[in-house]
Amino acid sequence: MPAKVGINGFGRIGRIVFRNSFSHVDTEVVAVNDPFIEIHYAANMLKYDATHGRFAHDAVHAYTATQKLVDAPSKKDWRGGRAAAENLIPRSTGGAKTVGTVIPKLQGKVTGMSVRVSSSNVSIIDLICRLEKGASYQEIITAVKDAAQGPLKGILDYTEDDIVSSDMNGDTAVGC
Numbered sequence: 001m002p003a004k005v006g007i008n009g010f011g012r013i014g015r016i017v018f019r020n021s022f023s024h025v026d027t028e029v030v031a032v033n034d035p036f037i038e039i040h041y042a043a044n045m046l047k048y049d050a051t052h053g054r055f056a057h058d059a060v061h062a063y064t065a066t067q068k069l070v071d072a073p074s075k076k077d078w079r080g081g082r083a084a085a086e087n088l089i090p091r092s093t094g095g096a097k098t099v100g101t102v103i104p105k106l107q108g109k110v111t112g113m114s115v116r117v118s119s120s121n122v123s124i125i126d127l128i129c130r131l132e133k134g135a136s137y138q139e140i141i142t143a144v145k146d147a148a149q150g151p152l153k154g155i156l157d158y159t160e161d162d163i164v165s166s167d168m169n170g171d172t173a174v175g176c
Contacts, residue, residue: 012051
């Protein structure tokens with residue numbers, strides 16, 4: 001069982017403690033407290049540290065006040081209408097969409113997501129891979145589909161449906 005760590009103050013030392021704790025399986029950061037720093041500023045300082053470099057992990061954050069607390073219609077998208085307190089809700093992120101506009105040769109080559117969370121069951125992983133040889137997004141999708149229908153059937157699932165975490169309750173496979 002990992003040691004639970006609470007960080008009081010998210011300045012230079014607090015961020016170093018967070019980075020080190022995050023990279024060790026024997027520790028788990030359960031709370032960060034700094035009443036003098038806004039959360040968006042703290043996240044930015046963690047991600048872009050001038051001394052220690054970019055923090056190479058994605059953030060999964062709590063659901064927001066604009067999300068539904070129970071399943072209800074949403075004008076924006078089906079996932080946005082699902083119960084925020086019961087689901088991990090994958091959402092698009094404007095940052096990834098903007099990259100192709102700003103750097104045209106990256107158009108269609110970059111994708112990104114954010115996840116709104118609070119779930120009583122089912123977890124999610126954002127898997128980032130560095131490939132030995134180049135592969136298109138479609139080639140990666142095809143490889144995952146083939147694995148889910150072949151050697152990893154029952155362990156790995158693949159769907160293009162607009163699902164949320166509670167739709168995977170009782171499924172022993174990893175959702176993708």
